[in-house]
Amino acid sequence: xxxxxxxxxxxxxxxxxxxxxxxxxxxxxxxxxxxxxxxxxxxxxxxxxxxxxxxxxxxxxxxxxxxxxxxxxxxxxxxxxxxxxxxxxxxxxxxxxxxxxxxxxxxxxxxxxxxxxxxxxxxxxxxxxxxxxxxxxxxxxxxxxxxxxxxxxxxxxxxxxxxxxxxxxxxxxxxxxxxxxxxxxxxxxxxxxxxxxxxxxxxxxxxxxxxxxxxxxxxxxxxxxxxxxxxxxxxxxxxxxxxxxxxxxxxxxxxxxxxxxxxxxxxxxxxxxxxxxxxxxxxxxxxxxxxxxxxxxxxxxx
Numbered sequence: 001x002x003x004x005x006x007x008x009x010x011x012x013x014x015x016x017x018x019x020x021x022x023x024x025x026x027x028x029x030x031x032x033x034x035x036x037x038x039x040x041x042x043x044x045x046x047x048x049x050x051x052x053x054x055x056x057x058x059x060x061x062x063x064x065x066x067x068x069x070x071x072x073x074x075x076x077x078x079x080x081x082x083x084x085x086x087x088x089x090x091x092x093x094x095x096x097x098x099x100x101x102x103x104x105x106x107x108x109x110x111x112x113x114x115x116x117x118x119x120x121x122x123x124x125x126x127x128x129x130x131x132x133x134x135x136x137x138x139x140x141x142x143x144x145x146x147x148x149x150x151x152x153x154x155x156x157x158x159x160x161x162x163x164x165x166x167x168x169x170x171x172x173x174x175x176x177x178x179x180x181x182x183x184x185x186x187x188x189x190x191x192x193x194x195x196x197x198x199x200x201x202x203x204x205x206x207x208x209x210x211x212x213x214x215x216x217x218x219x220x221x222x223x224x225x226x227x228x229x230x231x232x233x234x235x236x237x238x239x240x241x242x243x244x245x246x247x248x249x250x251x252x253x254x255x256x257x258x259x260x261x262x263x264x265x266x267x268x269x270x271x272x273x274x275x276x277x278x279x280x281x282x283x284x285x286x287x288x289x290x291x292x293x294x295x296x297x298x299x300x301x302x
């Protein structure tokens with residue numbers, strides 16, 4: 001592997017991660033960027049913030065180039081490219097360039113859809129602020145796929161702590177008269193995603209008739225780009241209207257098109273909920289809340 005520095009940025013893709021330490025603490029094995037186009041094909045970067053342990057990447061940042069939309073290619077397709085991956089030194093405004101030392105051409109095909117470096121850069125070197133790779137808990141990676149064509153796209157992943165207007169308040173009046181299976185709150189935009197609460201007054205599935213069920217849902221998750229994930233660290237809460245002894249649970253979850261909601265089918269028993277001395281239902285009204293304290297946000301730039 002050859003590592004050199006250069007002044008000018010990669011030709012095809014830059015990927016900025018804000019609050020990198022928070023991303024690493026979520027426990028995600030890898031984060032895949034949105035797709036970008038280069039050399040007439042679609043690609044994405046696959047980042048392992050804590051290293052790809054399956055490929056001897058423990059103690060390193062691992063980064064791979066992945067070819068996408070291969071279902072549109074002929075059955076016997078293969079794509080031969082030479083590529084470089086980058087890490088920006090933000091102090092000296094120089095790009096650490098990582099590539100195969102002999103400039104080898106890599107063959108992407110149906111059995112091998114990604115190439116890259118399990119040991120892109122050691123975590124010790126990466127976390128040493130004097131090296132400039134992680135500054136203000138932000139870092140920037142990049143990619144070039146040859147033959148070169150200057151059509152660079154930016155993607156910025158941010159981990160936003162305590163976003164503005166971060167609480168969904170769902171007041172359910174005339175609670176004893178509610179007869180539908182479930183009810184949904186209005187939609188709230190928190191970070192750059194839309195969210196809503198779904199409440200089953202008499203429980204759902206196996207807890208029907210036994211418990212209150214409460215879920216947070218990512219609205220329009222089916223419109224996310226392929227493989228996009230949205231992280232949320234949040235609290236689900238039933239407000240105690242007599243004192244501050246609220247019933248609440250803390251949750252952290254990556255949402256996606258295949259995992260659109262998350263919560264508790266057995267949030268609290270109906271016996272506790274309807275006990276007048278507990279203070280959860282007052283004047284036949286129930287207040288359910290979701291407080292999102294950390295959320296991921298993605299911005300793309302041309």
